[in-house]
Amino acid sequence: MSEAEASRPILALKGVSKSFGAVRALRDVSLELFGGEAHALAGENGAGKSTLVKTLAGVHRPDGGEILLDGEPVVFDGPAAAQAAGVAVIYQEPTLFPDLSVAENIFMGRQPRTGLRRIDRKAMRARTAALFQRLGVGLDPGQPARGLSIADQQLVEIAKALSRDARVLVMDEPTAALSGNEVARLFGVVEALREQGRAVLFISHRLDEIFELCQRVTTLRDGVRIAGEPVAGLTHEDLIRRMVGRDLGALYPGRQTAPGEVALKVERLTREGVFTDVSFEVRRGEIAALAGLVGAGRSEVARAVFGIDRFDAGKVTVNGARLPAASPTAAMAAGLALVPEDRRQQGLVMEMSIERNIGLTGLSSLRRGPVISRAAERARATDWALRLQLKFARLGDGVGVLSGGNQQKVVLAKWLATNPSVLIVDEPTRGIDVGTKAEVHRLLSELAGQGIAVLMISSDLPEVLGMADRVLVMHEGRLTAEIPRAAATEESVMAAATGRAA
């Protein structure tokens, strides 16, 4: 690569603005993506990151400013134009054709042909294998896409981008749903892309990842570029201050714990092929974290405890009373609450309003005679919206208009309104911004302080270490370790999570 090429960005935004009605999503934003560089885009939810990504992807056309490709102004009048210009976007959860093989997915619509215009499967497989080799990953080109983990699906998307010879790869929160070693593998791939002289725009809510992976970071706040600078020399606090415009209190609140009696007791719980012989207790007033790799069976245990799934053996006791199997209704009545992993599918009815979502867990308590009291429903929603500092325009608005962090607050509100004695939270801060994340952490601490037993499932290791009084670690469906707060370190938890612990 010549000196001139290295100093000129492959793709740049210059003074780009974009408005949706009265909302100014981007205001005079500039960004330069250099070959061989991983560039982080930081900002809270609603800061304009998605709009920027969609502008690069050709989904949105800017109202003002220009896009420069190799220094020349270009117009992306659609996603196809952006793709043709060498820009590829890897979304958080790629959509592949599940019944086609990995190779067929990569070459969809552009399959290599034989002389007789038939699809040349051999060439397709060979080229796919070559792509994977360049990325340093060991996926089988002939494997069907169905059953691939999200991490593997992302790699397929990246390979697809390479097969189109994309020079700019935009990764929109690729790590949100990945486990520790999957993240490490993705980072390896990004390194390989950099070595090939490609530019990477990387979006993540996890600051550690930005510091580990990226050379340069651009921070957006309320649609405005706050800073664009090298990562070297920056501290976490600097970056957070740029994102939120103020200093946050400590991300993890300190807390005095005084565990009370056992609230949730799980004994020898087994669901064949999913998890085996899982036993643990959670006491009132403590936060127990359930750590492990994605796929270790943590969420599945939570689902079985709450009655979503059946289990084959074992028992669950809440405040001394044994729960019947497979009845969320009974679990709720016993004082259990579950904030599920998938906010949009399991946590909320997206088409319903904020107040109806919060009311959904209390339909019987909101009754006045045979009908629901609208006043009681509104009071319940208002009360919790205020307590959780929900940012909303009207309680009658659909939850779909809220940001991810505020949606999560609605899910929390919906469950806290049931006055639970045991709260299970599954990935409570996945995909939400730093500011809200700190609020959720503070809230969980407060709840534990009020005597609620909290079981927190999290793939975010700093969160586990920062929040938990005790860390339970699962590996391949079994509980492999129980580590008290004092002994919990990244090393000890990861060792147990990967099965290396004694």
Place this chain on the structure above:
Amino acid sequence: MAPDPIPAAPVPASAVNRGGAGRFLRWDVLVTALLIAVFLGGASTSTGFASVDNLSFALGDLGEIALIALAMTLLVVAAEVDLSVASVLGLSSALVGALWDAGMAIETIIPLVVVVGMVCGLVNGLLVTRLGLPSLAVTIGTLALYRGLAYVVLGDRAVAQFPPGYVSLAVDNVPGTPIPYPVALFALLAVVTGVVLHATGAGRALFAIGAQEEAAFFAGIRVKRVKLVLFVLSGTVAAFAGVIYTLRYGSARADNGLGIELAVIAAVLLGGVDFDGGKGTLGGVIAGVLLIGLLRNLLMLNDVATEIQSIVTGLLLIVSVLTPRLAALVRRRRRAPAV
């Protein structure tokens, strides 16, 4: 029974909810406007259309469809459907005929037949909830099955000569009004259904199930039980509608009510209930039922062939599924996506 999204308390009038309910209020209004247009159009082109006698007849002719539409509304809001209703009606009619022919008292026959309807609904419901089969497929199967049973029960025969007291209950008007008894029953049940759907916890649960079944289940709603109850209800109502149909025409036949499931579903969808569940109002459905009724009556008055009537029903069905989607598309184009 349109829902009122405006709360009594602290929100100013300007803050009227423009969310899901607000949008469908507009669809209700549209259908009601169409209803009025059809009425006025009919009144000016067909003599006798707007007469009290004809409207009373049109309403009475609509009774079974209207009753079944109430149960169907609840099902479709919960994102399920029951296509076997017309066959349950036919089976019920055939049973009434066969048992009456065999000399059983009508007082025994009616409850018996309604129980058979419950069982028909239970079978649908169990197949859907226990085996996890799609209701569209299950009830297409039982549509054929129950109609077949109706022929087994009564063959090609027609049984008539039912006791005049009961016949008049199905045919006559409530004294002093132009409203036939079955329509009065419909009005009563419509109020009950409207309250259940729009004001009770059960109604909220239905909307939640229809909009996002998994989230409803996670919120402790007994999704399968609720659906089972809906199917049983649908079968029960269809069987009772079969009794009314039989008495009203004074003739029990195995092919009674053939194909009316389409009119019922057209009315429900025309009323603004989303076929994918989670959206709709009972007010809209009532407007939809009346619209279908008036159109059928107009076509009949003008001696339009039944084939054409069937074409109109089919077109209405398609239009009612298509229009909200087109409207949503237009809205999305106009209102740019959120940030």
